[in-house]
Amino acid sequence: MTQAWQFDVPTTGTKLLPPDARYMEALSSQGYGFEVAIADLVDNSIDAGAKDVVIHFLRDGDQLVSLLVVDDGHGMDDATLDVAMTVGGRRDYAPDSLGMFGTGLKSASLSHASAVTVVSTTKRTRTVGRRWLMERAVSGFQCDIVDPDYAQTLIDRYADRPIVWQGTVVRWDGVKDFPKHGGGGQTDRYLQRTLSKLGLHLGLHLHRFLAREDFNITIAVEDVRTGTIFLDFGVDPLDPFDYPVSGSPSYPRRFIARVDGVGDVALDAHIWTPKSNRDEYKALGSVIDRQGFYFYRHDRLVQAGGWNNFRQPEQHLSLARVAVDLPNDSGDAFRLTVKKSGVEASPDYTSALEAATAEDGHTFLTYLADADSVYREARKRSGTTRKPVIPPGKGIAPSVREVIEEELPLIPFENPISVRWQLLDNEIFFEIDRENRTIAMNQRYRSAILGGRSGGLNDAPMLKALLYLLLHKVFESEYAGPREKDNLQLWQSILVAAARSESGRVSDDEQ
Structure with missing residues (x-):
């Protein structure tokens, strides 16, 4: 006989079950992207009433050493900072606050750094600081108290800008995303790539704030040994609805x-x-x-x-x-x-x-x-009729495939053209496999083409896109005529020469 279903679960009491210290590991493993994590810190600055936020990458020669987010918000006293550094710390969020759960500072920071230090000062209280060291946090929620003299030194470092009377510095050390070995131009390439993505992300997600006259975000790179400023630029708003003319007079x-x-x-x-x-x-x-x-x-x-x-x-x-x-x-x-x-x-x-x-x-x-x-x-x-093409496949970056499919009509029911790396003879840059619809690029030249960066399935997107545009017609015919064969040999020779030249340049840079 089926028992009657109980809609309420009966209980006999309660029991306190505090989180294990390893909860910090779970907190720092939520898949925060680098740009998303930085944006979360800037949200805290906005909630603190900041008008000026500086995102500061610090390097020592070729090695990146720390990342800091500095603001001129109203700052925190000792008790307020303890709450801010407590996981899920209770505080009264303003009705228009960007913060919600009390975990953003900790989870965003420890997702990308082995240590996060927060130093803050107000107009009426002394400078205070706390540090979460990941290895100590996971063993018992032990948060370090920062030496007051150092805390003041860090605040004084930004006394001219942005901290005049009050503000906060968030410092990341042991940043996992930083290149382990900065030589050979790796640090410069990392910064070029990362700063561009970071600027676009902040410009987009905070565009309404950046459009205001009284709010600015600056991204800067400084050498801590020489004091040289390599980069110092403001983030521009990137409004996804800022078009010059609407696509239809009936909208918005x-x-x-x-x-x-x-x-x-x-x-x-x-x-x-x-x-x-x-x-x-x-x-x-x-x-x-x-x-x-x-x-x-x-x-x-x-x-x-x-x-x-x-x-x-x-x-x-x-x-x-x-x-x-x-x-x-x-x-x-x-x-x-x-x-x-x-x-x-x-x-x-x-x-x-x-x-x-x-x-x-x-x-x-x-x-x-x-x-x-x-x-x-x-x-x-548009007045142009573009011929249908065989679609692009694996090895070509998804964003590139999307644009190709947007701009060119596709031949229906055709297997796509893939691009992959394969070890080939020195005299060959690419090889075509008609039957399997594959363009093989010579593995010997991969390192030079990537400039020493680590590769992946969709690496070298520009070169792969150009190869697809050059070679897709080859797969649309059953055999190659004399003119096509001559073109293939021409492209082969030029690309091999270019790859060897690139290899030599990279070798020179590494010396």
Whole structure:
């Protein structure tokens, strides 16, 4: 006989079960990207009322040694700093605060550094400091008290800018992302790549703050031994809705979605200018990544694109972007990830989208059709007919594949062309395998082409894209004629010479 189901679980009491110290390891293993982690620290600066934030990379010759985030916010006294350094520390968040869970500073920092030091001063209290050392944190939540004299020295280092009367310094040491060996130009290449990505990420996710006259973020690189400033530049706002002319005169248009448990949610729907080359459109990822919802929480962008299970992304909706300011009380309809890098929307929200309307009766579903139509009409008006091609495959970076598929019609039902590395004779740069639809690049030249960087499946994206554009037609014919064979030999010779020249340059740099 089936027992009656009990809807409430009976209990007999409670028992205190504090977290094991290893919880710190779990806290630091949440998959924070480098740019996402830095943005989380800048959020704290904004909550502290900062007007000027400096992200400072410190190097000693070729070796990167520390990273600091410095602000001129209202600072912290001894007790407040203890709360800030406590995992899940309780504090009263302002209604418009960017912080939420009390874990961002610790989890973001210890995801990327073996030690995080926080030093802070206010107009009325002495300078104080705390340090989480990962190896000590996991053995018992032991947080170090920073020597007051050193704490003051670190504050004084930034006395001219940005800290005048008050402020905070967050210092990372043992940064996992830094090159282990900075020689051979590795540090310079790392900084060039990382600073560009960091500037774009901060410019995008904090663009509403950066557009204000009284808020600035600066990224700088300094040599601690010589005091030389290598780089010092301000982060520009990157507004994903900053187009010169709308793709349709009927947009932007506001739709209202009535979400159960939340109420009215405004959807500001935009259609971008077709074939735009502006950074605000092109620098945000692939065509799949760019379209969809841009969720904001207290003016901070927390999700840049995606349809949140409402529909699948597709090429013809690449001009569609929708700005959504999350309500203060989102209930279960919108759940922000701890990293503030995405929003989980409930089925109630996706259902409400189907019934969302504008004041004039226009529906949200009609907006999607309009965005699709603008994209298709722009392609027709271009006046050019491009021949279909065999699609690109493995080895070509996803963002490159997306653009190729956006710009060129694809031959249906064809296996894609892959690009991979393979050990070949010295006199050969590439080899074509028609049967398996593969372009093999000579492994002997890989290190030179990558400039000493570690490789991966989708490395050397520019060279692979150029090879695809040169060679895709070869796979579309069953055999190579005399002219095609001559072209292949020509390209082979030139590329081998270029690769050998690159190898020699890299060897010179390493000496």
